[in-house]
Amino acid sequence: MTPERLKDALVARAGALGFDAVRIARVADVPDLAERLAAWLDAGYAGTMDWMGREAARRAHPGRLWREARSAIVLAVAYGPDEDPLAAIARREHAAISVYAQGRDYHDVIKGKLKELAGFLATRGACDVKVFVDTAPLMEKPLAQAAGLGWQGKHTVVLSRDLGNWLFLGAILTDADLPPDAPESDHCGSCRRCLDICPTNAFPEPYVLDARRCVSYLTIEHKGHIDPDLRAGIGNRVFGCDDCLAICPWNKFAKAGREAKLVARRDLAARPLAELAALDDAAFRALFAGTPIKRTGRDRFVRNVLIAIGNSGAPDLAPAAERLLDDASPLVRAMAVWALARLVSADRFAALAAERASRETDPEVAREWEMS
Structure with missing residues (x-):
């Protein structure tokens, strides 16, 4: 041939x-x-x-x-x-999960x-x-x-x-020598919508991504505590971020996915944050079996959920965070502290701190009590 x-x-x-x-x-x-x-x-x-x-x-x-x-x-x-992934960002008491991971x-x-x-x-x-x-x-x-x-x-x-x-x-x-196609040239022009929409300013310049500030990196790859200065920008994005993709005008030519195995599961779209915060390890694995989310593990995922709860502006979510103050994971406890500091009154938070902060053995969690 x-x-x-x-x-x-x-x-x-x-x-x-x-x-x-x-x-x-x-x-x-x-x-x-x-x-x-x-x-x-x-x-x-x-x-x-x-x-x-x-x-x-x-x-x-x-x-x-x-x-x-x-x-x-x-x-x-x-x-x-x-559907437009950006619409999920407005539903602050529900989780926004990147399209690819659904x-x-x-x-x-x-x-x-x-x-x-x-x-x-x-x-x-x-x-x-x-x-x-x-x-x-x-x-x-x-x-x-x-x-x-x-x-x-x-x-x-x-x-x-x-x-x-x-x-x-x-x-x-x-190692076969096949006829090549012509390389593609850049067609972004003067557009910078993807740069301007980034919630954490992760692009120091066009065509360059600082992963350390990227919501996708922070919620998926980063294993430790997330920089306090970046938490507000995460919003309710609990796994990944689609903002820079969703805003691109070239998507007027986008095709809906036709591979059945990759189609978004309806049960993963806009799940209530309180429900996700209640997941133990077994429930987390069962819910996200077969998806990319499973590889982050329950602790990192609930860390992200608590950041979203803290950003929700919904005091009725405070009990979901308070229940996790005694979680086995320092990642989870620290973000429970941070979320509560943003949702309850100063007096209520001071009472919680007086009761629990002195018993905290993890230095990072203790620091959250102190800083919050």
């Missing part, structure tokens, strides 16, 4: 498997991002994501990850929401499709293949731009003129 016919067969098979876009880049033509990545890491923008630095050399270029790779196949699955874990779903497609390519092309879904040192977003699938917008997320920015990405590297 000629390279051209192999590519045609590959694209057809990808469509049949549910991929909404497939583009190819020649690995030798992909820009080396070593300097750009090093500058981002040196600025500290990775926060506590130490794994970004550990594989920096290989991450900078796919050819360093696999020397025999000649072609990079980048694929996208659209997961556009049925269905099955995309890593599992996309990886299965990629493996099937890679097997098809290996058989038809008599070539070697490697599959990647956001779990290896491969920078899929710049690779997507090099392949012509889209471009990295000012919010650093991949944008497609045909599909908007609600996209799950996957990649296949192969």
